[in-house]
Each structure stands twice: as C-alpha cells, then as structure tokens.
Amino acid sequence: MKLLDAEQITEGLNRLEGWEWDHDRNEIRRTVRMPDFLSGIHLVTAVAHAAEQADHHPDIDIRFNKITFRQITHAAGGITQRDLEMAARINDLVADAATAS
Template sequence: MAQLTQDQITEGLARLDGWEQEREGSAIRRTVEMPDFMSGIHLVTSIAHAAEEAGHHPDIDIRYNRITFHQTTHSSGGLTEADMELAARIDELVSDALARS
C-alpha cells in the first residue's frame, strides 16, 4: 500500500474531526473524552469491530475516560489511505457514541 504524500495527509486531516499528525509524521492521532469509563470501553469495542471488518487496526490508549487513537500502516512505515478511511470511520463511531451519552 502506497504511503500518502504530505499534501494528501494535509487534505485528509482537513476532512477528519480532531485528528492531528504526530511529530514524526508517520502517524495521526485523536483523543476523545467520554463521559465515563464504561462508555469509553463501549466505544473501543465498536471501533475494534470496525477495525476487524476493515482489516486495519489502530493503536488504542485508554486512560479512564480518555481514549487516544493512533493510526499508521506499520507494514508501509507511514500513513496510507487505509489510515484515513479508518480514521473517518472512527469519527462516525465517536459521534454516534457521544450522541447516545
């Protein structure tokens, strides 16, 4: 899978909600604050199912009700279109989870 150019990354981030490029440039991340621990765990579970369907998986850091998602394509050593697609799906699931909270 081909790595994205910096222009493609910038364009992709403009379409996403709250994602930023990490300093090294090879990953993007978003942190979400949920109302409580269990709502965060439910969100992570829904994202895990979406990631399995996509065959592409984020790195997830859970700190009580704060969840940080890191997206990169390890096999290519950088960001690919699959990262932007999964980040957009994560945005949808976060929005749905927050609306239910």
C-alpha cells in the same frame, strides 16, 4: 500499499475532525473524552469491531475516560489512505457514542 505525501495527509486531515499528524511518530491521532470509563470501553469495542471488518487496526490507549486512537500502516511504514478511511470510521463511531450518552 502507497504512502501518502505531506500534502495528501494534510488534505485528508482537513476533512477529519479532531485528528492531527504527529510528524515525529509519522502517524495520525485523535484523543476523545467520554463521560465515564464504561462509555469509553463501549466506544473502544465498537472501534475494535470496525477495525476487524476493515482489517486495519488502530493503536488504542485508554486512560479512564480519555481514549487516544493512533493510525499508521505499519506494513507500509507510514500513513496510507487506509489510515484516513479508518480515522473517518472512528469519527463516525465517536459521533454515534456521543448521541448514545
């Protein structure tokens, strides 16, 4: 698995709404607010299913209706194309959840 360089990460994030690069932790992350706790849990469940299908899992922090997704390829020690792809899939699921609310 090839690590992305700074330029590739920046270019990838420019195509991903809401994601930012945490340089200190060498990960990308996005925080979303859902209307309530249960809608947040439904989003997390949808992301969990997508992550299982992709065999690439985000770190997820749930604080009531605030969900933070973090992507890093732990096995590679940094950010790879798979992280950007999973971030894009999470964005699709966030958009789907917003229309369902």
